[in-house]
Amino acid sequence: MNPKDDTRRDSAVRRLDALSYVMDNSIPLPGTNRRFGLDAVIGLVPGFGDAAGSLMSAYIVVQAARLGAPASSLVRMVLNVGIEAVVGAIPFAGDLFDAWFKANARNVRLLRQELDRPGSTRKSSTGVVLAVILALVLILGTVGWLAISVIQALWQAIT
Secondary structure: OOHHHHHHHHHHHHHHHHHHHHHHOOEEOOOOOOEEOHHHHHOOOOOHHHHHHHHHHHHHHHHHHHOOOOHHHHHHHHHHHHHHHHHHOOOOHHHHHHHHHOHHHHHHHHHHHHHHOOOOOOOOOHHHHHHHHHHHHHHHHHHHHHHHHHHHHHHHHHO
16 A cells, blocks of 8 residues: 555545534533543434434444445444444433444444455455445435334323
8 A cells, every 4th residue: 555545544534533523522520530421412402413423423334434444344343333222212221322332433433343354355446336325325214214113102192
């Protein structure tokens, strides 16, 4: 890999680190050494919050695929996003889970481990990137359907 590619890769990983930090660890919990991020906060907005958080998480996985992360790590990343998205769709309890699980931080850590291991990454494949995007679209669609179902059930219980 030439130095220009290394610089681009390092710059991309720094951006993903920053996004992960904002989404998962940017807000200290007073009186503790615990932190949470905007993912848990925006998740409090029914439907929109979970979708927005999942899109940010999906962005990290797509960028990992573009950076050449191996399929095994990409599958783990997609599963992390899926778990957080599905459980996160549960009102209030899901937001607490988001604050604890921190899929974005997990995924950036996985990416960094792969990038630090010589020979573990390779040139990204359009097919792999498209497969990751398809898997994430399926997850987001399922979460959207679950969110709509929960909101409808809550509305029916209220009225």
